[in-house]
Amino acid sequence: MSxxxxxxVFFAAERTLLAWNRTSLTLMAxxxxxxxxxxxxxxxxxGQGAGLERNFSFWVGLAFILLGALAAAASVLQYKRLxxxxxxxxxxxxxxxxxxxxxxxxxxxxxxxxxxxxYLQGPV
Numbered sequence: 819m820s821x822x823x824x825x826x827v828f829f830a831a832e833r834t835l836l837a838w839n840r841t842s843l844t845l846m847a848x849x850x851x852x853x854x855x856x857x858x859x860x861x862x863x864x865g866q867g868a869g870l871e872r873n874f875s876f877w878v879g880l881a882f883i884l885l886g887a888l889a890a891a892a893s894v895l896q897y898k899r900l901x902x903x904x905x906x907x908x909x910x911x912x913x914x915x916x917x918x919x920x921x922x923x924x925x926x927x928x929x930x931x932x933x934x935x936x937y938l939q940g941p942v
Contacts, residue, residue: 828908831900835918838893839925845886846929853879853936880933887929890922897922 856875897919909915 823905823907825908825910828904831897831904832915832918835893835897835922838889839918839922842886842890842893842922842925842929845889846883846925846932849879849882849884849886850932851879852882855879876936880936883929883933883936887926887933890926890929894919894922894926 852875856873901915
């Protein structure tokens with residue numbers, strides 16, 4: 819439990835949650851780029867007649883997307899564990915502490931949905 823009685827401690831925890839939000843989005847964007855790199859290289863060698871297959875870049879890209887989704891979910895769990903340690907005077911009145919939790923939860927869910935979609939879609 820915090821003994822500082824200062825709302826800045828709460829806002830520091832929320833900034834950390836939002837930093838994990840940015841990290842998870844970056845991991846997912848990077849993973850999508852890696853996963854789609856195979857499509858780009860296939861288009862460059864279009865005349866060779868080879869079909870598009872799931873190769874190393876596909877699996878690494880999916881791993882990055884899933885890692886981003888898991889980072890968003892883990893940050894929500896960490897933040898929710900931390901919230902009860904704050905005293906009521908450390909959280910400003912009428913401040914919605916659930917917005918960051920909601921955003922990271924939606925990002926985690928969308929990352930998992932994107933991973934499933936790309937996996938089930940098969941080679942383009």
